[in-house]
Amino acid sequence: MPQDTQQLTTWQYIQRRTQHGDVFFWFITLSFALAVVGLVAVIGFVIWNGSELARERFGLSALFQDGWNPIRGNFGALPAVYGTLVSSMIALCLAGPFGVLIGVFLTELCPQWLKTPLSFFVELLAAIPSVVYGLWGVFVFAPFFRDHVAIPLANSVGQVFPLLGGTVTAGRSLMVTGIILAIMILPTIAAISRDVIAVVPNHQREAMLAVGATRWEVIWKAVLPYARAGIIGGMMLGLGRALGETMAALMIVGGQKSRVPESLLEPGITAAALIASELPNANDFLHESMLIFMAFVLFGITLILNGIARMLVWYSARGPVGSIRA
Amino acid sequence: MISQASNYRRRAIVDQIMRGMAILATIVALIPLFLIIGYVIVRGGSSFSIAFFTEAYRAPIALGDDIRSPGGVLHGIVGTILITGLATLIAMPVGIMAGIFLAEYPSNSVAMTVRFCTDVLSAAPSIIVGVVAYTLIVRTTGAFAGYIGSIALAVLMIPIITRTTEEILKLVPQTVREASMALGAPKWWRTLTVVLPAALGAIVTGVMLAFARAAGETAPLILTVLGNNNLSYNLMAPIAALPLLTYRYTEQPFPVLNDLAWGTALVLTLMVLLVNISVRVATRNRLR
Amino acid sequence: MSHANQNEHPNITLKDLKPFYGSFQAVYPVNSIFKARSITAIIGPSGCGKSTVLRCINRMHEVVPGARVEGQVLLGDQDVYSHTIKPQAVRRRIGMVFQQPNPLRQLSIFENVAVGLRLDGMSKADVNVRVEESLRSAALWDEVKDKLNHSGLALSGGQQQRLCIARAIALRPSVLLFDEPCSALDPISTLKIEELLVELKQQFTIVIVTHNMQQAARISDHTLVFLVERINDVHRGVLVEEGETSQIFTSPQDERTTDYISGRVG
Numbered sequence: 001m002p003q004d005t006q007q008l009t010t011w012q013y014i015q016r017r018t019q020h021g022d023v024f025f026w027f028i029t030l031s032f033a034l035a036v037v038g039l040v041a042v043i044g045f046v047i048w049n050g051s052e053l054a055r056e057r058f059g060l061s062a063l064f065q066d067g068w069n070p071i072r073g074n075f076g077a078l079p080a081v082y083g084t085l086v087s088s089m090i091a092l093c094l095a096g097p098f099g100v101l102i103g104v105f106l107t108e109l110c111p112q113w114l115k116t117p118l119s120f121f122v123e124l125l126a127a128i129p130s131v132v133y134g135l136w137g138v139f140v141f142a143p144f145f146r147d148h149v150a151i152p153l154a155n156s157v158g159q160v161f162p163l164l165g166g167t168v169t170a171g172r173s174l175m176v177t178g179i180i181l182a183i184m185i186l187p188t189i190a191a192i193s194r195d196v197i198a199v200v201p202n203h204q205r206e207a208m209l210a211v212g213a214t215r216w217e218v219i220w221k222a223v224l225p226y227a228r229a230g231i232i233g234g235m236m237l238g239l240g241r242a243l244g245e246t247m248a249a250l251m252i253v254g255g256q257k258s259r260v261p262e263s264l265l266e267p268g269i270t271a272a273a274l275i276a277s278e279l280p281n282a283n284d285f286l287h288e289s290m291l292i293f294m295a296f297v298l299f300g301i302t303l304i305l306n307g308i309a310r311m312l313v314w315y316s317a318r319g320p321v322g323s324i325r326a
Numbered sequence: 327m328i329s330q331a332s333n334y335r336r337r338a339i340v341d342q343i344m345r346g347m348a349i350l351a352t353i354v355a356l357i358p359l360f361l362i363i364g365y366v367i368v369r370g371g372s373s374f375s376i377a378f379f380t381e382a383y384r385a386p387i388a389l390g391d392d393i394r395s396p397g398g399v400l401h402g403i404v405g406t407i408l409i410t411g412l413a414t415l416i417a418m419p420v421g422i423m424a425g426i427f428l429a430e431y432p433s434n435s436v437a438m439t440v441r442f443c444t445d446v447l448s449a450a451p452s453i454i455v456g457v458v459a460y461t462l463i464v465r466t467t468g469a470f471a472g473y474i475g476s477i478a479l480a481v482l483m484i485p486i487i488t489r490t491t492e493e494i495l496k497l498v499p500q501t502v503r504e505a506s507m508a509l510g511a512p513k514w515w516r517t518l519t520v521v522l523p524a525a526l527g528a529i530v531t532g533v534m535l536a537f538a539r540a541a542g543e544t545a546p547l548i549l550t551v552l553g554n555n556n557l558s559y560n561l562m563a564p565i566a567a568l569p570l571l572t573y574r575y576t577e578q579p580f581p582v583l584n585d586l587a588w589g590t591a592l593v594l595t596l597m598v599l600l601v602n603i604s605v606r607v608a609t610r611n612r613l614r
Numbered sequence: 615m616s617h618a619n620q621n622e623h624p625n626i627t628l629k630d631l632k633p634f635y636g637s638f639q640a641v642y643p644v645n646s647i648f649k650a651r652s653i654t655a656i657i658g659p660s661g662c663g664k665s666t667v668l669r670c671i672n673r674m675h676e677v678v679p680g681a682r683v684e685g686q687v688l689l690g691d692q693d694v695y696s697h698t699i700k701p702q703a704v705r706r707r708i709g710m711v712f713q714q715p716n717p718l719r720q721l722s723i724f725e726n727v728a729v730g731l732r733l734d735g736m737s738k739a740d741v742n743v744r745v746e747e748s749l750r751s752a753a754l755w756d757e758v759k760d761k762l763n764h765s766g767l768a769l770s771g772g773q774q775q776r777l778c779i780a781r782a783i784a785l786r787p788s789v790l791l792f793d794e795p796c797s798a799l800d801p802i803s804t805l806k807i808e809e810l811l812v813e814l815k816q817q818f819t820i821v822i823v824t825h826n827m828q829q830a831a832r833i834s835d836h837t838l839v840f841l842v843e844r845i846n847d848v849h850r851g852v853l854v855e856e857g858e859t860s861q862i863f864t865s866p867q868d869e870r871t872t873d874y875i876s877g878r879v880g
Binding site: 025026029037097102105123124131132135141186187190220247250276279307310 | 351437447542549
């Protein structure tokens with residue numbers, strides 16, 4: 001007992017000496033936390049402010065006009081908008097189903113010993129810098145795709161569908177960009193699918209099993225519907241990543257900025273690639289402002305996508321809603 | 327008696343096919359990923375030499391038809407270490423302190439706002455951060471410089487560090503906190519002497535992961551650092567960086583420089599793999 | 615009893631049933647007969663393997679990775695572990711209701727009952743008839759007939775559990791297995807389920823696992839008592855006694871049963 005008192009007084013001593021310690025501690029950490037808020041405010045302010053000229057001169061309509069030629073003062077951003085959307089959609093359409101199937105495999109079908117290494121491998125791939133994917137795309141995939149897919153495709157199907165036609169010259173195209181983007185966002189979608197499928201409660205699987213369902217019927221009718229919101233969220237996160245991806249697009253898309261390409265096998269441009277290649281050597285304020293305006297729109301779209309996606313994943317991971325109300 | 331449903335055969339076949347598809351899809355999807363790593367290791371590895379690590383850029387010289395570049399990428403290695411190192415120094419205090427704030431004062435509207443903002447930062451495409459750094463600093467000062475790249479990378483690192491710190495601190499058992507609370511220790515004392523040391527290892531791994539991610543970022547550097555062919559230690563001027571070299575050497579017409587691009591890609595990839603694997607090994611025991 | 619009748623109301627026979635998890639045998643060999651048109655209760659402390667034994671009957675044990683079964687489970691005179699029989703077919707003949715009410719989250723009340731029928735490709739009209747019939751049998755029809763398209767999760771816990779019973783009944787099984795069906799429910803819902811079980815035993819062979827001895831005493835005709843046997847730190851379930859419920863609870867033969875029932879162990 002006396003010892004306790006002794007200790008207590010020691011602490012009281014310290015506390016007396018540091019009376020304002022907690023307040024100070026709170027204040028310090030708070031100011032750093034607010035610095036994070038400040039950063040977001042600065043980012044928002046700078047791109048809003050920087051895009052003012054373009055917004056006032058052109059408004060949103062510039063995003064839907066063809067013909068980008070900064071030297072002649074034509075700022076129709078449609079090629080970049082089109083290229084961004086098309087390459088990202090190709091990426092999503094390819095990586096979405098594959099990613100979900102990988103998630104299914106990892107949680108439902110994979111032998112136990114393979115689970116951890118395979119999951120880790122998938123996570124590792126998400127960490128590889130995008131410039132490495134771009135490099136591989138330029139030297140390995142684009143030439144391969146041109147010789148073995150693009151040229152045969154353009155000469156056959158392309159005669160009927162102009163979207164897959166045109167003259168394939170360089171290997172770089174919107175299609176190749178879409179495929180490389182697909183490879184890049186695949187780990188994201190697979191990892192999130194795995195996570196949201198893993199939290200599907202076992203009793204949902206048992207419910208299907210007990211009425212005589214096969215393994216696949218369990219997956220199709222119980223597991224995937226239950227995890228649907230989270231899976232969609234994972235796809236939206238992947239889409240957001242594809243929309244904002246700069247390096248791979250910059251290296252592979254081909255840099256055809258002046259018009260919307262007729263074919264997916266022709267070079268194009270994406271918004272992020274356009275910004276990265278032209279902003280450091282913009283001709284004038286208007287040109288610069290227009291590029292910042294595109295950054296602003298890109299930022300807005302990725303934020304909205306991410307916001308919805310996070311809500312969906314969160315909702316899905318939270319588990320059953322009011323499962324028991326006895 | 328137990329009898330098979332009439333359509334059981336069809337269902338069993340669908341079951342087999344779809345399970346096979348999932349396995350096949352996994353294999354097919356992993357092929358390009360294996361290919362990428364394989365190519366980077368083989369082509370990158372073959373460009374490794376002593377000069378690769380000890381020399382900066384030298385202009386390719388033609389000896390007859392044979393074009394050679396005797397140089398290496400030391401300037402890039404130095405640049406990446408300096409830029410990312412400074413970025414870490416900037417991001418660490420902000421990220422860790424903000425993380426402590428979120429963990430220790432978790433439920434108020436300020437914390438909600440801060441959490442929202444870290445989400446915004448981590449969701450933002452890196453090019454956006456580059457655009458802001460360019461507009462705000464490069465345009466005002468009128469010059470590209472290494473430190474501007476550090477600031478941009480720091481912005482990308484902060485949300486990662488903040489979130490890891492918050493999550494790790496929350497994992498520190500309540501009993502540890504209570505033990506010192508029972509003695510009447512103030513909150514700040516408890517956090518600094520008990521909670522933070524318990525979580526230190528994990529926070530370090532978070533910082534390492536953020537470092538690895540930032541070191542591979544390229545887009546913001548294009549808009550801030552520009553690049554430099556010479557070995558430079560000056561962060562106040564344009565400086566080289568590994569991912570920038572990968573990008574620029576890819577665009578070069580000389581195969582010798584393309585080889586250097588593969589080499590830098592391998593260095594970047596190895597760094598990412600190394601950090602991730604060591605983090606994995608370090609945290610495996612702790613998580614169980 | 616005619617042969618056809620016996621098919622419709624078969625006994626269940628366990629012969630040297632040994633459930634394994636990997637190489638670990640979880641329960642000592644079980645031999646027993648569960649009579650048709652009656653309720654058999656399996657009681658015992660947690661960890662005694664009573665749920666494991668139950669899940670062996672409709673081959674749900676083997677869905678756990680590494681789990682397997684030795685011995686026989688006979689439905690009538692047919693071994694459900696025979697190589698010619700698919701586990702899916704067994705589970706349609708031997709329905710199961712779980713501890714936690716588990717309506718499928720994304721499906722409506724109607725679809726939750728119909729889900730097993732749809733696997734069979736049953737016609738729409740037949741499904742409608744069968745769903746109503748099953749919901750009536752599960753004493754749920756009057757409560758849900760106006761909201762068949764609502765989510766099953768909008769129901770109370772007791773209603774959800776009866777919905778799960780309806781889902782099992784819809785397949786017209788001969789046997790219904792219940793794995794602690796009331797442990798997540800309040801007393802009033804529990805009572806309703808118990809009444810329902812007593813009604814259902816006219817049509818089904820019912821086996822119920824419960825940790826609630828009063829429940830076993832109230833509704834079952836036969837009782838099996840499982841206990842945990844600890845030898846060298848290895849815990850293994852063992853069937854210590856079985857018999858008429860009244861006899862088990864009034865004059866148990868085995869001393870360990872007496873101890874368990876009077877609350878001295880477990």
